[in-house]
Amino acid sequence: MSADGGSGGSDGGVGDGIDRTPSPSADVCVVGSGPAGALVAHRLADEGANVVVLEAGPRFEFSERTAQQEQHIRPGMEDPWEMGGPRDAYSTEGRHYPLNAARVKGVGGSTLHWQGMVMRLHERDFEMQTRYGVGTDWPIDYDDLRPYYADAERAFGVAGAMDNPYAPPREEPFPLPAFPPSYSDSLFAEACERLEIDMHSVPNARNSEPYDDRAPCLGYGTCKPVCPSGAKYTAESHVAKAEAAGARVIDRVPVQRLEHDDAGETIEAAVYATPDGTEHRQTAGQFVLACGGVENARLLLLSASEQHPDGLANSSGAVGRFFMDHLFAGAGGRLDEPTRQNHVGFNTSETHQFYDDTEPVEGLKLEFLNYAGPSPVIEALGADTWGDELAEQLNESYGTHVAVGGLVEQLPDAENRITLDPDRRDDHGNPVPHVEWSLGERTERAIRRANEIQHAILGELGASIEWTVGPESTGPAYHQMGTTRMGSDPGQSVVDADCRTHDLSNLWVVGSSVFPTGGAMNPTLTIAALSLRTAEALSASLSDP
Amino acid sequence: MELTRRDALAALAAVGATVGGGVLAGRYDPPRADAASDAGSGSAAEPTLSTDLLDLLDAAAEVVYPSGVDGRRTFVETYVLGRTENQPAYREGLQEAAAQLDAVARDWRGQPYADLDADVRDKLLRDLGVETAEPVADGTITERIRFYVVNDLLFAFYSSPTGGRLVGIENPIGHPGGIESYQRASMSPSSAERSGGTNER
Numbered sequence: 001m002s003a004d005g006g007s008g009g010s011d012g013g014v015g016d017g018i019d020r021t022p023s024p025s026a027d028v029c030v031v032g033s034g035p036a037g038a039l040v041a042h043r044l045a046d047e048g049a050n051v052v053v054l055e056a057g058p059r060f061e062f063s064e065r066t067a068q069q070e071q072h073i074r075p076g077m078e079d080p081w082e083m084g085g086p087r088d089a090y091s092t093e094g095r096h097y098p099l100n101a102a103r104v105k106g107v108g109g110s111t112l113h114w115q116g117m118v119m120r121l122h123e124r125d126f127e128m129q130t131r132y133g134v135g136t137d138w139p140i141d142y143d144d145l146r147p148y149y150a151d152a153e154r155a156f157g158v159a160g161a162m163d164n165p166y167a168p169p170r171e172e173p174f175p176l177p178a179f180p181p182s183y184s185d186s187l188f189a190e191a192c193e194r195l196e197i198d199m200h201s202v203p204n205a206r207n208s209e210p211y212d213d214r215a216p217c218l219g220y221g222t223c224k225p226v227c228p229s230g231a232k233y234t235a236e237s238h239v240a241k242a243e244a245a246g247a248r249v250i251d252r253v254p255v256q257r258l259e260h261d262d263a264g265e266t267i268e269a270a271v272y273a274t275p276d277g278t279e280h281r282q283t284a285g286q287f288v289l290a291c292g293g294v295e296n297a298r299l300l301l302l303s304a305s306e307q308h309p310d311g312l313a314n315s316s317g318a319v320g321r322f323f324m325d326h327l328f329a330g331a332g333g334r335l336d337e338p339t340r341q342n343h344v345g346f347n348t349s350e351t352h353q354f355y356d357d358t359e360p361v362e363g364l365k366l367e368f369l370n371y372a373g374p375s376p377v378i379e380a381l382g383a384d385t386w387g388d389e390l391a392e393q394l395n396e397s398y399g400t401h402v403a404v405g406g407l408v409e410q411l412p413d414a415e416n417r418i419t420l421d422p423d424r425r426d427d428h429g430n431p432v433p434h435v436e437w438s439l440g441e442r443t444e445r446a447i448r449r450a451n452e453i454q455h456a457i458l459g460e461l462g463a464s465i466e467w468t469v470g471p472e473s474t475g476p477a478y479h480q481m482g483t484t485r486m487g488s489d490p491g492q493s494v495v496d497a498d499c500r501t502h503d504l505s506n507l508w509v510v511g512s513s514v515f516p517t518g519g520a521m522n523p524t525l526t527i528a529a530l531s532l533r534t535a536e537a538l539s540a541s542l543s544d545p
Numbered sequence: 546m547e548l549t550r551r552d553a554l555a556a557l558a559a560v561g562a563t564v565g566g567g568v569l570a571g572r573y574d575p576p577r578a579d580a581a582s583d584a585g586s587g588s589a590a591e592p593t594l595s596t597d598l599l600d601l602l603d604a605a606a607e608v609v610y611p612s613g614v615d616g617r618r619t620f621v622e623t624y625v626l627g628r629t630e631n632q633p634a635y636r637e638g639l640q641e642a643a644a645q646l647d648a649v650a651r652d653w654r655g656q657p658y659a660d661l662d663a664d665v666r667d668k669l670l671r672d673l674g675v676e677t678a679e680p681v682a683d684g685t686i687t688e689r690i691r692f693y694v695v696n697d698l699l700f701a702f703y704s705s706p707t708g709g710r711l712v713g714i715e716n717p718i719g720h721p722g723g724i725e726s727y728q729r730a731s732m733s734p735s736s737a738e739r740s741g742g743t744n745e746r
Contacts, residue, residue, distance in 0.1 A: 070560050073719055074700055076680035076692050182727045208724075218721035229721060343716045343727035370727060375718045377703035381696050384676050386609035387667065394703075394712040 012252065012274025020250050020274050022282040023052040027542060029270050029284035030054070031255045031299065034109020035524055036510040036531040037290030038238035039155060043535035045245035049542055052282060053239070053247060054272050056254035056291070057105030058082070060112065062236070065228040072226050075381055080226055081106060081113055086427035087254070090294075094416075094438035097325075102478035103292055107251055108236040110292065110478075111524065113225035115346060116205040116232045118158050118525035120149050122168050124356055125363065125519035128411070132361040135411045135517040139488040139497040142168055145529050152528035153203075156233045157211035160203035166352035176208045178348075179217070182370045183340040184402065185349040191460040192351070197453075199349045199368065205233035205524070206346060212237065221375070223345035253280075256428060257303040258287065258507070264307025266506045273428050286538060289509045290531070293323070293480025296513040297418045298433045300484065300494075313484070313501035313509070318494050320419055320483050322412035323437060324518045325476035329364070329450035332372050332403030333463040339402050342375040354453060355520065362409040362446035363520030366453060373401025402463050404454040407477055408446045409520040410439065418483050437476075444471035479523045481512040498537035499530060506541075510534050548616040552705035553623035559704045559719040560628055596659045599625060601643050604659040606698050608667045611711060624701045638682055642693035645686045649673060670695070710735060 012020035028044050030037045033055040045051045060068070060081070068080035083100040090099045104112045123142040128135040146169075153160075153175060160174035178201040181189075185199065192199050206223070207216045217231040227234075239249055253272040256279065260267050269281040289296045297320040301311040311319050349368040356363075376394045383390050416438060420431035451470050458465050469475075487493025490502035495514050501507045510531045512523040603621045610617060629636035650658035650669060658666060670676065674687045680696045681688035700719075702708035709717035715732045716722030726733065 066558065066560065069719060070700070073559075073704070074680070074696060076682060076688075076696070179724065180728050183730050184727075186730075217724050219716055219723045219726070220721050221716070221718035338713070338731065340714075340727060340729065340731075342714065342718060343722070344724060345718075348727075376709060376712045376714060377700065377717050377719055380699045380703045381680070386670075386676070386695065386699065388611050390609075390699075391611040391711055399713040 012278060013276025014252055014274070018250075020253055020280075022280050023050065023248055026050050026052045026282065026284040028052070028286045028288060028538070029282050030288045030290055031270055032056075032109060032289070032291035032295070032511075033107045033235060033239050033249055034290060034292065034511070035111050035235040035238070036527050037109070037288065038235040038242060039152075039528055039531040040288050040290065040510060040535045040538070041247045041249070042238045042242040042245060043532065044539060044542070045242045045247035047539055049539070051242065051247040052284065053242065053249040054253050054255050054270060054282060055105075055107050055249060055251045056087070056295075057107070057251065059107040059249075059251040062230065065226060065230075069220065069222050069226045069228050072222055073378060073381070089424060089426050089432040091421045091424055091432060091434045093434065093436045097435040097437045097476060099294060099433070099435060102476065102480065103294070107239055107249060108234040111234040112236075114232075114524065115224040115522075117347070117522040118153070118156060118203050118205045119352075119365075119521045120168055120170070120529075121145075121519045121521050121526055122166075122352075122356060122363070125517060125521075128361070128517050132358065134361055136485070136487065136492075138516050139486055139493075144497075145526070145533065146171070148529035148533045149525065151532050152525050155238065155528060155532070156205040156525070157207055157214070158203050158205055158525075159208035161201040164200040164352060165198060166200075166355060174203060176211055178202075179204060179206070179208050179346070181348045182344075184370055184372075185368055187335070187337075187339060187402065188349065188368045188404075188457065188461060191457055191462075195456060195460050197351055197457065198353050199351055202347050202350050202367070203525075204346055207231040217344070219344055221342060221345045221371075254428065255291070255299060256430060258299065258312060259303070260305065260307070260312070260504065264305065265504060267312075267504055277428075286506045286508065286542065288534075288538070289484075289507070290511055292511060293483055293513045294418050294433050294435065296509055296511060297483035298420065301418075301420050302430055308503070313494050313503045313507060315503050316491055316493055318485055318492065321414045321417045322482040322485055322516075323416040323418055323435070323480065324410045324412055324482040324515070325437070326407040326479050326518060326520055326522075327410060327439065327443060327447055327474045328405060328469055328477055329408050329447045329454070329474060330369075330403060330405040330469040331451060331454040331458055331465055331467065332369070332401060333458055333466040334373075334400045335402055335461065335463050336400065338399050339372065341370060341372045341399075341401055344370055346370065354449075360442065360446045360449060362411065362442065364406055364408045364446060364450045365520050366404055366406040366450065366457075369403040369405050372403035374398060402458065402461065404457055406450045406454065407520045407522070408443065408450050408474075409518060410443050412482050412485070412517060413440060416482075439471065439474070447471045447474055477522070479512060479518065481515040481518040481523060484509045484513040485516045486514040487516060499534040500537070508534055508538060546611075546614055546707060546711055548614055548620035548702075548705070548707050550619065550623055552707045553620045553627070553701070555720050556620075556624050556701035556705045557627040558721065559700075596647065596657045598640060598643050600659040601647060601657075602694065602698065604661075604663075604666055605646070605670075605694050606702075607663055608670065609695055609698050610702055620701075621698070628697070628701075638689070639693045639697070642686075642689040646670075646673075646690050646694060649686070706735070
């Protein structure tokens with residue numbers, strides 16, 4: 001069935017009566033409704049453009065958020081964000097990459113399950129090649145992005161304080177006051193002072209007071225993966241603003257491929273499928289890919305044509321290559337006093353003191369965790385006993401844990417990459433993404449350095465060190481980056497400094513897939529800043545085609 | 546340690562249930578073995594409850610909750626009624642699991658589960674393998690009992706402020722207890738303790 005409005009009717013077989021047929025005269029088609037897509041859609045719709053957003057996943061009702069929280073807490077229930085299954089199939093090679101734990105398909109994208117830490121990259125992150133001879137330079141620098149960072153912080157409603165001596169320069173305070181430090185932070189503070197390590201607040205995309213019609217944090221303690229209060233920013237916020245400005249957002253319509261004109265110079269349509277299997281062609285003047293660090297690359301590869309046999313926008317051969325994530329490094333143990341963990345699901349103190357070090361040059365940032373050790377309710381639900389015996393067990397296991405986590409930079413490596421798996425298909429018959437991902441010796445050395453500092457802090461604190469996540473046991477922080485890298489040389493990169501593809505004049509790519517290097521800061525604020533910058537460039541091209 | 550209505554409402558909030566008229570006024574009209582037989586809908590393969598579902602769950606709660614918990618019956622009642630209101634599938638699963646547990650009690654011990662001594666109730670659950678079973682909503686009888694009976698009761702208890710306090714945390718995961726407690730060095734006085742202080746004046 002390929003005709004529009006096929007067997008399932010206009011709602012695509014969902015049964016909700018919502019029209020899922022294409023918009024007749026779209027100026028802009030955005031693929032994906034995570035933070036990148038939502039911000040672009042909102043800005044352009046607000047300026048009067050006719051915008052349609054195609055989202056592969058469903059729209060999750062906010063009224064279900066507490067039920068989803070229960071799904072997270074209780075073993076034996078479904079994934080709250082419904083990830084997995086044939087739609088999301090993938091394969092991996094090298095170090096296992098748990099892709100479906102690392103992303104969400106739905107209106108709001110992966111901000112539905114993210115924790116919400118939002119810090120700016122440092123100046124050096126934009127020029128790692130020039131400064132240190134590693135990685136590659138970005139085609140823009142911190143000053144280019146700086147006003148958009150401020151704009152992104154206002155969009156998210158970031159709670160933060162100007163107390164970080166290692167942060168890059170900024171012009172104005174955060175929109176919301178920072179969350180106060182935890183009691184646990186106060187224990188670390190004394191040890192860090194003796195070690196001359198500076199602690200400072202964490203910028204959180206989480207309401208410390210009401211902001212933008214969203215509630216303040218109520219302390220549910222389950223930020224990642226579900227915030228029932230709505231205090232945590234999700235891109236649902238800008239989806240709603242985009243819709244209020246006239247954009248149309250269609251859920252449950254995974255885009256299958258992009259189709260270009262005869263010359264292979266511009267995109268003409270995004271072909272999407274509704275759940276009943278019907279394919280539709282959404283035409284538009286401009287197309288924006290915003291479907292995450294893996295699917296952005298995959299969709300370009302799936303759209304290979306006679307004119308673009310290696311995939312769209314891939315004359316450089318860089319599409320899918322240079323896949324990066326941040327590595328988690330951590331250590332933890334116990335004190336002989338209460339540490340008051342697991343009241344909230346976010347952190348209130350970090351140190352960026354070691355971020356700009358040159359031995360190693362890989363960025364690393366350390367986080368003082370507010371959720372070290374087990375949560376009693378979660379432990380109870382998996383325990384092998386009950387009654388007084390369980391209460392005794394919980395009393396013994398809860399209450400004295402401490403931990404220092406952290407993110408470590410992974411430099412780009414062309415061999416880490418996303419390709420199409422020729423042997424496996426998704427529910428629409430498309431080859432699934434194949435994730436090849438490994439760590440080099442450089443990254444392992446940087447993780448060991450993070451562990452050294454973490455052990456020193458815990459030792460000074462007087463904690464017994466009970467666990468360490470080092471190079472052997474590390475895993476990704478679920479920040480997929482690098483697969484459609486930005487650059488000024490079309491022979492080496494996929495998109496230009498405005499995030500427009502070098503090869504196709506009306507195709508733009510937003511999200512962390514455009515990061516040439518990833519630093520060691522959680523990427524979403526940079527995703528947002530770049531998206532706002534792209535929206536501006538795209539808007540200019542709409543008014544001056 | 547006393548479980549309060551506030552605890553039950555807190556536990557309900559953690560499962561997204563709102564408290565409607567049914568919770569405040571209603572009770573289950575318990576399906577009993579004889580009633581099922583009278584209706585002609587019972588069968589040997591589908592055991593039915595011989596007691597009020599709430600009696601059975603309270604009896605199970607006495608086993609899975611720590612000793613010395615006051616106000617348990619009201620807590621269980623408020624929680625379960627609110628939890629299953631407008632959730633027919635969950636209610637059906639809970640009812641089936643409870644009926645299975647009751648049937649095992651009658652088979653093995655000759656009495657409804659709720660009528661057994663507490664230590665026998667405890668042993669029966671352990672003999673069924675519930676303590677090490679995975680919670681599976683559509684699994685084996687043992688897995689269903691773990692999911693619907695034991696884990697639902699434990700979830701309600703340990704996500705409530707009173708249950709949390711018993712193990713050192715007044716704002717457990719799942720409970721919207723605000724953003725003050727994480728900043729404090731020790732537990733704040735409970736509302737019961739605070740009201741006690743008021744009375745002392």
